[in-house]
Each structure stands twice: as C-alpha cells, then as structure tokens.
Amino acid sequence: MIELISKTRCVACDICVKVCPTNVFDAVPDEAPVIARVEDCQTCFMCEAYCPADALYVAPQSNEHVAVNEEELSEAGRLGEYRVILGWGAGRKSNSVNDAAHLLHTLRGPFQR
Amino acid sequence: MPTNSPRVSTGQAGLELATDVLVLGGGPAAAWAAWAARSAGADVVVVDKGFLGTSGAAAAAGNGVLALPPSEHEAEVLKRLKAGLGLNDRRWLERMLECTWRSMPLIESWGYEFPKLDGAPVRNSYYGPEYLRVLRKMLLGLGVRILDQSPALELLLAEDGAVAGARGLRRQDGSYYSVRAGAVVLATGGCAFLSRALGCNTDTGDAYLMAVEAGAELSGMEFSAQYAISSALNATVTRGVPYAWASYYDAQGKPIDTGARERGVDWFLPRALLRGPVYARLDKATPEVKAVIERSHFIAFLPLRKAGIDPYTQLFPVTLVLEGTVRGAGGVRIVSDECATTVPGLYAAGDAATRELIAGASSGGGGPNAAWTISSGQWAGAGAAKFAKELGARARERRVDAVGTAGLRGSGGAFDADEVIRAVQAEVLPLQNNYFRTEEGLLASLAKLDALWRELKTEPTLDTVRGIERARTAAALTATARFAYRAGLRRKETRSLNRRVDFPSLDPNLTHYQASGGLDEIWLRDEPVRTYEPRVVRIEPSLVGAAP
Numbered sequence: 001m002i003e004l005i006s007k008t009r010c011v012a013c014d015i016c017v018k019v020c021p022t023n024v025f026d027a028v029p030d031e032a033p034v035i036a037r038v039e040d041c042q043t044c045f046m047c048e049a050y051c052p053a054d055a056l057y058v059a060p061q062s063n064e065h066v067a068v069n070e071e072e073l074s075e076a077g078r079l080g081e082y083r084v085i086l087g088w089g090a091g092r093k094s095n096s097v098n099d100a101a102h103l104l105h106t107l108r109g110p111f112q113r
Numbered sequence: 114m115p116t117n118s119p120r121v122s123t124g125q126a127g128l129e130l131a132t133d134v135l136v137l138g139g140g141p142a143a144a145w146a147a148w149a150a151r152s153a154g155a156d157v158v159v160v161d162k163g164f165l166g167t168s169g170a171a172a173a174a175g176n177g178v179l180a181l182p183p184s185e186h187e188a189e190v191l192k193r194l195k196a197g198l199g200l201n202d203r204r205w206l207e208r209m210l211e212c213t214w215r216s217m218p219l220i221e222s223w224g225y226e227f228p229k230l231d232g233a234p235v236r237n238s239y240y241g242p243e244y245l246r247v248l249r250k251m252l253l254g255l256g257v258r259i260l261d262q263s264p265a266l267e268l269l270l271a272e273d274g275a276v277a278g279a280r281g282l283r284r285q286d287g288s289y290y291s292v293r294a295g296a297v298v299l300a301t302g303g304c305a306f307l308s309r310a311l312g313c314n315t316d317t318g319d320a321y322l323m324a325v326e327a328g329a330e331l332s333g334m335e336f337s338a339q340y341a342i343s344s345a346l347n348a349t350v351t352r353g354v355p356y357a358w359a360s361y362y363d364a365q366g367k368p369i370d371t372g373a374r375e376r377g378v379d380w381f382l383p384r385a386l387l388r389g390p391v392y393a394r395l396d397k398a399t400p401e402v403k404a405v406i407e408r409s410h411f412i413a414f415l416p417l418r419k420a421g422i423d424p425y426t427q428l429f430p431v432t433l434v435l436e437g438t439v440r441g442a443g444g445v446r447i448v449s450d451e452c453a454t455t456v457p458g459l460y461a462a463g464d465a466a467t468r469e470l471i472a473g474a475s476s477g478g479g480g481p482n483a484a485w486t487i488s489s490g491q492w493a494g495a496g497a498a499k500f501a502k503e504l505g506a507r508a509r510e511r512r513v514d515a516v517g518t519a520g521l522r523g524s525g526g527a528f529d530a531d532e533v534i535r536a537v538q539a540e541v542l543p544l545q546n547n548y549f550r551t552e553e554g555l556l557a558s559l560a561k562l563d564a565l566w567r568e569l570k571t572e573p574t575l576d577t578v579r580g581i582e583r584a585r586t587a588a589a590l591t592a593t594a595r596f597a598y599r600a601g602l603r604r605k606e607t608r609s610l611n612r613r614v615d616f617p618s619l620d621p622n623l624t625h626y627q628a629s630g631g632l633d634e635i636w637l638r639d640e641p642v643r644t645y646e647p648r649v650v651r652i653e654p655s656l657v658g659a660a661p
Contacts, residue, residue, distance in 0.1 A: 021163030037579065061347065
C-alpha cells in the first residue's frame with residue numbers, strides 16, 4: 001500500500017491525485033496531497049510510475065500497513081525505482097524496447113515451442 | 114473503517130453531455146472502442162472511474178498479446194479449440210487473430226516502441242503503463258473527450274427500449290454527470306471482487322449489473338473461479354511465468370510434488386494451500402532465463418525487490434489471488450459480430466464481455482485476452498458508431514429513464530456497504546468456497562448472497578462520494594457473485610474454471626453455454642454452441658496498418 005508522500009520531494013503537481021485509479025489521494029492547495037483513503041489502495045504502483053518528483057513509495061505489502069523510513073528508502077534507491085524500470089522521466093527513454101516477452105519461447109522449459 | 118470523502122452536492126444539476134458513442138471504462142478495450150468509434154466519424158465520450166492510463170489489469174503490468182502472423186493462425190486456432198473444451202468458436206478465433214495482427218502496427222504508429230529482433234519490430238507484447246499512455250495520448254489527439262475519476266453508476270434506457278447513455282459521479286468534485294448517447298459500449302472490465310489482484314480493484318463487475326438492469330444477458334458466469342499465484346507478502350502481482358522455474362516447499366521444508374510442468378500450479382497449489390503455507394524459490398532459473406523473465410515480467414520482481422527478497426536463492430511464501438472473471442471467461446453475452454448485446458444500443462468489449470467465444474471454458478490468459486480487448490473493442494466501437502449514426506438526431510429526442518437498482522435507490526432500512534463487501538468476499542475469495550465448488554457450499558453461499566442482495570435494496574446512504582460509489586460497488590459485487598454461483602450450481606460437471614468437487618468429470622452432454630439474467634430472481638438458460646467450417650484467412654499486405 002501507499003506509505004509515503006515525501007514532503008521534501010513533492011512538488012504539489014497533484015498528478016498522483018489525478019491518475020490514481022482507486023482515488024486514494026486528496027489534493028491540498030499549494031501543498032503535498034494527502035493519503036486520504038489508504039484502504040482503497042490496490043498496490044498497483046501506478047502513482048510511483050507517474051510521480052515526476054520520485055516522491056511516492058508504495059510498499060509491496062498490499063494487505064497490511066508497514067512503517068517506512070524516507071532516508072533509508074532514498075539511500076537504497078527505492079524512490080523512483082519503478083520509473084527507472086519503465087524508462088520514464090526526464091532524460092530517459094521508454095524501456096518498452098527492452099521487453100523480452102518474445103524471447104520466452106526460446107528458453108528451455110515450459111515455453112519452448 | 115472511517116474514511117475521508119467529500120460530500121456530494123445534490124443541489125446543482127451537474128455536467129450534462131450529449132454524444133454519439135459513450136464508452137464506459139478506462140482500459141485497452143475502452144480505448145480501442147473509442148478509437149474505432151471515432152475513426153468511424155462518431156463523437157465519442159469515455160467515462161472511467163479511475164484514469165484512462167492507469168485503470169484496469171493491463172495498465173499495471175506487462176502482457177503478451179496473441180498477435181501472430183497469418184501463417185501461424187490455423188495452428189493457433191486448433192490449439193485454442195482444444196483448450197476451450199468445446200465452448201469456443203473457430204470463426205471468432207480466426208477473426209480475433211486477423212484483427213489483432215492487423216492492429217499491432219497501429220500501436221507503433223501512435224508512438225509505442227516495440228522491441229526489435231534482427232532489426233524488425235516484434236509486436237506481440239507490451240509494457241502496460243507505456244501502452245496505455247500511448248493509447249490515451251492518441252485518443253486525446255483525435256478529440257475524444259475523457260472524463261476520468263467519473264464512475265458510471267447506471268445506464269439510461271430510452272422509451273424505444275434502447276440504451277441511451279449513462280449517469281454517474283464525478284468523484285473528485287462531488288457532483289453527478291449524465292451523458293446522453295446514441296449507443297453505449299460497456300468496457301469496464303471483469304470482476305475480481307476487490308481481491309487486490311494486480312490492477313483489478315477497478316474491475317468490480319459494474320458492467321454485469323448495469324447490463325442486466327437494462328435487460329441484457331450474461332453468459333458463462335460459472336467460468337469465474339480463476340486464481341493466480343503471487344508472493345504472499347505482496348498478494349497482488351499475479352504473474353505466473355517466473356514460477357515456471359520455481360521449486361515449492363511446505364512449512365517443514367519438505368519439497369512439494371508439482372507434477373508435470375505443463376499442468377501448471379493448479380495441479381498442486383490449491384490443495385497444498387489448504388493444508389498450510391507454501392514456499393517457493395525460483396531456483397531452476399538459469400542466468401539465461403533470468404535475463405529474459407526480469408525484462409518480460411519486471412512487475413513480478415518489483416515487490417520482491419522492494420521487500421529485499423532474492424527469489425532465486427531465498428524461499429518466500431506464495432498464495433493464490435482471485436482474478437475472478439478478469440482472467441476468467443464469463444461476462445455480458447454478445448450476439449453479433451459487432452459485440453452487440455441483446456439490448457439495442459448496448460455493446461460489450463474486453464473483460465466486460467464473455468470471452469467464451471475465444472477461450473471457451475478456460476482462462477484465456479493474458480495473451481488471448483489482450484488480443485480480445487484489441488479486437489472486441491474495435492468491433493464494439495464500430496458497431497456502436499453505426500447504431501448511433503442510424504439513429505441520427507432522434508437519439509437526443511428520446512425520453513430516457515435511469516434504470517439503476519440496488520445500491521442506488523431503495524426504500525426502508527439501511528445497509529453498510531463496507532460490511533456487505535466484506536460479506537461477499539467471505540463467500541467468493543476462499544479457495545474452499547470458489548475454487549472447490551460443491552452443491553452444498555454453493556447453496557450455503559447463495560443463501561447469504563441473496564440475503565445481501567435484499568439488504569442492498571434498502572435505502573443507501575448517499576451523502577459522500579465514496580459512500581455512493583461503495584454502495585453501488587457492493588451491489589455489483591453481490592450481483593456478480595450470485596450469477597457466478599447460480600451458474601456454477603446449475604453446471605453439474607467440472608469444466609476448466611467451474612470445478613465441481615461433487616461432479617469431478619466433464620460431461621459431454623453439457624457442451625453448451627449458460628445464458629443468465631434477472632436481478633431478484635436469477636434465471637439461466639442453455640444456449641447451443643454454433644460450429645463453423647474452417648475458412649481460409651487471407652490478409653493482403655496493403656491492409657497491414659490500415660484502419661479496419
């Protein structure tokens with residue numbers, strides 16, 4: 001579930017409010033949005049993908065609240081990690097070109113044709 | 114749970130729009146329907162509860178697409194017919210393969226970059242967030258109006274008996290909206306009962322309830338017990354491919370017999386989970402395998418990486434998460450090549466529609482379902498545009514009624530939507546109820562679900578945005594569960610996604626569809642499977658990349 005909106009990183013663009021498919025956030029004028037309905041978070045990581053400031057962290061646990069530490073997450077490269085995977089963000093190029101699904105059937109194992 | 118939600122302003126009239134084609138939903142089926150309708154010259158409005166770009170099962174993941182060159186179609190059709198256990202249809206498979214193959218270059222022309230092999234693009238899978246980003250941008254460029262964060266609550270039915278629009282809620286500004294349309298496409302996805310399967314919590318069976326309220330029919334709702342493996346700590350990302358290289362252990366560290374690989378996790382995991390916790394380790398993955406699956410199924414690794422687990426060397430607990438009809442097969446019954454329903458002006462596409470025609474009784478899985486969204490979306494969009502065009506200006510002159518029922522309007526008493534949702538989940542999420550179906554168990558669940566349905570017909574509390582949405586979601590989930598279990602009860606056999614412990618074999622005499630409908634009293638009816646002779650499919654090279 002969504003566990004962090006970093007006040008130091010957030011630029012109050014409200015993109016997360018706009019894109020969250022389950023309407024978890026509420027906008028606050030001139031401030032970082034708030035996590036208003038955490039119980040509706042489905043842990044899809046889409047807000048992380050869309051956050052231009054790498055300010056959000058969705059913990060992998062979808063059914064329980066876990067405590068997170070912003071500094072540790074930041075140092076471990078966890079903030080904005082999904083955007084790196086997708087190749088989204090300034091100066092990056094979409095990683096869709098690296099999709100390897102078409103190579104699955106070449107692997108030894110269940111997908112070999 | 115107490116929750117934060119703005120109140121709804123009932124004093125103002127709210128947004129009122131008129132259009133030729135209204136598309137409900139925000140995933141790829143909705144996007145393809147909107148594109149096809151717009152390409153046919155229709156004015157198009159899309160309304161989605163979430164955001165067209167992040168909503169639904171496709172956006173939140175990567176996916177294969179069953180997009181094969183024509184030379185491979187016949188072999189694929191034969192393979193799919195075998196897997197469909199007599200309920201899928203050669204002609205629909207052929208036209209889906211043809212349409213999907215023809216459509217993939219369009220995605221590229223809209224800005225999606227496919228991987229290349231020997232310098233040529235390979236267009237048979239996608240990264241979900243990027244795919245949906247590209248589709249959204251394309252639609253906005255064509256002048257399609259998209260209302261995000263605007264769940265449809267009910268359909269509007271015209272005096273001529275046709276569906277003529279929808280009414281819903283703009284959930285971020287607390288007002289209602291109403292869209293009058295010449296035709297409506299239902300593309301709101303399937304139903305995973307808020308199980309938190311990846312991206313599926315927007316898929317709450319809304320189309321099934323709205324369609325039946327308008328007089329339409331469903332089909333194959335018994336083929337709804339689709340579960341998929343996920344790490345238990347995450348219990349969300351349901352991607353099975355990496356687990357093809359897993360070993361499994363019980364709580365004592367004893368290896369679990371997984372049988373032949375091609376039988377998948379269904380063969381052992383449901384029963385093993387009833388006995389106790391199951392742990393997995395992807396220790397059969399070679400470096401060559403890792404290099405591929407980490408790029409094809411990055412989303413399966415993201416939660417594990419965040420949790421600091423190395424899945425190749427460490428054991429981690431696994432579970433099964435209900436995907437319901439999202440990766441199952443049942444949905445709104447379609448009765449024409451244009452994905453028309455039995456009600457004029459109403460079309461269905463993607464997981465909202467039955468996928469029996471292409472998947473039969475089994476899970477289509479990601480690849481076929483992705484191809485189905487692309488093709489059924491286009492057929493429904495084009496069909497809706499044609500219907501609206503034939504109506505012309507008459508469309509807007511018709512008197513309309515809003516036809517929503519339970520969870521929206523009722524009398525006497527009151528209900529707690531969150532409690533109803535928890536009660537429905539208690540009947541449909543557990544493996545022992547839904548995966549292992551028995552007459553006794555289904556009847557016991559149906560007694561509770563029918564009582565919940567009666568409760569939902571009392572007066573809902575319509576003061577906050579979330580309250581309104583939640584009440585209607587509770588009704589859609591309850592309705593879907595009732596259809597699924599009634600259909601499962603009537604089908605006295607085990608056929609792929611309807612597993613009856615008390616009827617463990619397939620009964621060849623039951624090789625037919627089950628149509629269903631009704632609200633307070635659910636009815637079911639046999640529908641024969643039509644058979645078609647093979648036909649030769651030819652695709653002219655000049656058609657590749659062209660609009661249908």
